[in-house]
Amino acid sequence: MNIALTRRASLLGLATIAAAGRAKLALASAPTEQRLVVVLLRGALDGMAAVVPYGDPNLQSLRAALVPPQSALLDLGGFFAFHPALKNLHALYQKNEVLPVHAIAGPYRTRSHFEAQDFLQTGIDQVGITSGWLNRLIAELPSGGVTGQGLAVGMGMPLLLRGATPVASYAPAGFAKPSPALYANIAALNRPDPAFGPAIAEGLRAARFDHATLDAPSMDDDTDHTMAPPPQAHGFPTLARAAGTLLAAPGGPRIAAFQLEGWDTHGNQMNLLHAPLADLDAGIATLRTALGPAWASTTILVMTEFGRTARINGTHGTDHGTATVAFLAGGRVAGGKIRTTWPGLNPTKLFQNRDLAPTADIRSLAKGVIQAQFHLTPAALARVFPNSSDAPPMGGLLRA
């Protein structure tokens, strides 16, 4: 067992991923062939740095020093452009497989990272909620709520996936491993415990599934390498490759949640934002490659807790703001255009004369995606996102 686990970890390159890394992954199985990947950018991505509204006449006066030169921008049709680091996303946009949604925000306005990240994951604008909307989604799928094989790579289950439906996680921690017999005794000792009993049972089940899938002959051999990613910086591409392989496998997990850090750019934003954006870009490309044919049934939702100030702050960065950008990517995404009601950057149009004003609700986007992807009834959708009638699902996000 010991040798096999080490081999599995090295196969995936996971030995290089420490818990201190800036990327985390959790996966869950679900009774469906549709795949949903949620990427949480923790720390608040500056939406106007990722998708630059260069055609807005007020952009330069607000933040000239944060706008890359026109020649470096990756144009999206005459008004918006991707940040130069988003090369793969730009290529996918041209294949109509990426849809940026701009000027979007959650319903909260506190500009607190911590509260906003919780709301983004619970989908409920209220403190103290302990289940995430992805967990509630799994419960609404036909024969949902089954304890399936799932796993997480990297430590910790995000709030997004926590809740009544059990979801397993597994991390290659790099400690010595007890023998199977000792594991069995430890599982038995913990069985009556409400927290540790299920966790150990799920973890051991996940380890075995993980093992069987990843030790199988590599699935990379017949996939297309035309979008090979650059070397990884923050670990997202490495985890993305593992996730893509598992999501593509028959009987593998169908839901993945990534958490990426490095977005809280209060200072020196031009330099500090490039690497995390390049990492995000490379990770999405890696996922597409690793998913192979399963890309056609996959939707990736990239979202962040809020945006950043429209104006540059005193230390060449931006402070906490309101509206930002979100992305969809995937084989069925109705992409190749920007989805937005652009509020404009005239100071009178800024939210509190400070931030990009929100014209769309992040819950509408999430609801629109899961409704189209999983054909949920309105009643089921309301159970996944309760008290959200003010945020009706967006239509037209996926192709039929």
Next chain:
Amino acid sequence: MDSDITHAMIRFGFGAGGTAPASTNPRDWLHAQLKGPDPALADPSFANLPSGADALQARRTDAVQRKRILAAGKPLKGNFKPLSRAMFLGDAKAQLDWTINTSAPFRERLVWFWANHFTTSIRQGGVEALVGPFMREAIRPHVTGNFTDMVLAAERHPAMLLYLANAFSVGPNSRAGLRFHRGLNENLGRECMELHTVSLRARYTQTDVTNMAKLLTGWSVNPQNQPTGFMFRPFAHEPGPQTVLGHQFPPGEAGGIAALRFLATHPTTYQSLATKLAWHFCGDHPPQATVDHLAAVLTDTKGDLGAASAALIDLPAAWQPLTKIKTPFDYTISLARAARITNAPVGFYLGTLRKLGQPLWAAPLPNGWSDHGADWTGSDAVLARVDFGFTAAARANSTPPMDIARSTLGPLLRPATETAIATAGSPREALAMLFAAPEFQRR
């Protein structure tokens, strides 16, 4: 062993270890730990650790050295030996060893609690050398003192000023702001309100945050200023009075101090601290009466943390069964104490904490590590604990496993665990069973 003394050692400390309690009355034993200054600060193992100013100097030397190596076209690997890293390791060793071996574990739990409340982290701001001095200069001296003093020490420490980027925040209308067109960075202004003092309960506005950031402009660092390295730079300070939560504060260094004093003694600060303390020491979802009582003690004593800590000891909720899940840090320390591991290098603990998901002084975000059991009981995290227990069991001294189990858990040891230990195939497997037992995961 008496069940109350076992309970006290686990709930308020890190389990058995150090010198056995002299008093047989657990409450007396706990109260005695709150008297006098932090014993760690007088310990010889702390004597040669760097000050904040020393750490700032090392940080500067490292930057010069790094530039020089790169300019010479040499690779950093093999040539660059940062002083900051050495300082980090020295502080980690001294402070972890102290925590593992202390005979005042309640005091030590409070130290780590407050260090997490005022999180500084090596993930941002280049503060690797400063996180250790921060614990010794800003946290340890005030754990049983007044909360306002701790707020001032923490917000003025270079570790915090660099971690939350205040050192470079410039008043837009200050001389520096006008001359160089620099301006505010409101990171510390916001987090000192949201996380360290009044919390979102105070319903402050964006203007309050911006004004607080203006009051803190000019709060910066200088390696020449022993001991901590704090320096006020009037050149960067925003002129004019500022209003925060309806109170006006004058410009100058004194204005920022006055504003922090106001925030540190605000009613919602006491509610926030009481909630966190109760949550930490009485289990997740503590009774409201417990929180209210602690808030009242803090209010009546104007933030006396010694009084609040003493009140914890006398709370009925603190003596309810141990249901709180240990964090990876608590788990690691309590395991090292139980197994009397004395021969492990600091890298063993740093590696363990990283693999268990709670790397030392490296919280991902300024709100610090979660104090909520559900954040630490994912199956990946739990299996990693099991594996660590098995790994660490190989390092235990030769004390028979059953003796370790009884001295650590006393009457809390379940018959099923006792049987598992008694029938295990080897001492190492027996200890792995003990460390994986549900009752060893709780505090």
